[in-house]
Amino acid sequence: MYAYILETGEEITVAQQPDKDPWYPKIDNQWVLYIDAKEAGIYFAKLRVHNITTGEDFLLVEEIPYNRPNRSYYAISGNRIAWVDGNWAVNVYDLRSRASRKLSVPEAQLLTGDVSISGDIVVWWDRFWRCYDLQQDALFTIPTVPPGWENVPVQPASPVTVREDQLYWALSVNGQVYHFTAPIIRGR
Numbered sequence: 001m002y003a004y005i006l007e008t009g010e011e012i013t014v015a016q017q018p019d020k021d022p023w024y025p026k027i028d029n030q031w032v033l034y035i036d037a038k039e040a041g042i043y044f045a046k047l048r049v050h051n052i053t054t055g056e057d058f059l060l061v062e063e064i065p066y067n068r069p070n071r072s073y074y075a076i077s078g079n080r081i082a083w084v085d086g087n088w089a090v091n092v093y094d095l096r097s098r099a100s101r102k103l104s105v106p107e108a109q110l111l112t113g114d115v116s117i118s119g120d121i122v123v124w125w126d127r128f129w130r131c132y133d134l135q136q137d138a139l140f141t142i143p144t145v146p147p148g149w150e151n152v153p154v155q156p157a158s159p160v161t162v163r164e165d166q167l168y169w170a171l172s173v174n175g176q177v178y179h180f181t182a183p184i185i186r187g188r
Helices: none
Strands: 002-005 010-013 026-028 031-036 044-051 057-065 074-077 080-084 090-094 099-102 113-118 121-126 128-133 138-141 154-163 166-173 176-183
Touching: 026 074, 031 057, 031 074, 057 080, 080 113, 080 121, 090 121, 121 154
Parallel strands: 074 113, 113 154
Antiparallel strands: 002 010, 026 031, 031 044, 044 057, 074 080, 080 090, 090 099, 113 121, 121 128, 128 138, 154 166, 166 176
């Protein structure tokens, strides 16, 4: 896996060719988060992070689900990484302080995934869309069906994601896709 710096034309090696599955990289600024499937089992692999500016590369997690590539079990934004570990718990790692933390949330189900992170907000699916505010240590559920649509046959069209205190998602109704956004409003 390579990174190409447009400003300088420099090509940087991030990781060598894996023995089996692809890396599924996630990139934010100078950090690349990727699966290392060289020694992976059937359901879990290692999660690594690489800094394309300094060349630093380290193992972040020993076991992360990777058997279902249509689900996102990890995300990176700014200097934070969120992931679901081998026990289906949601975790956050701060690249500045080099500290990790397991979120104190009710026990997750096997469907935990579709992780998104931005600033102090982590979002994931676990029977419902969940959101955790790291700043206030608050967990809440995200209602994705708007008021008045309770009896409308809606299907998810995209996962819920977060960017700069805004939630984004899409729903499908009779083949028509509707996009939604909602602000995250913190209590005092």
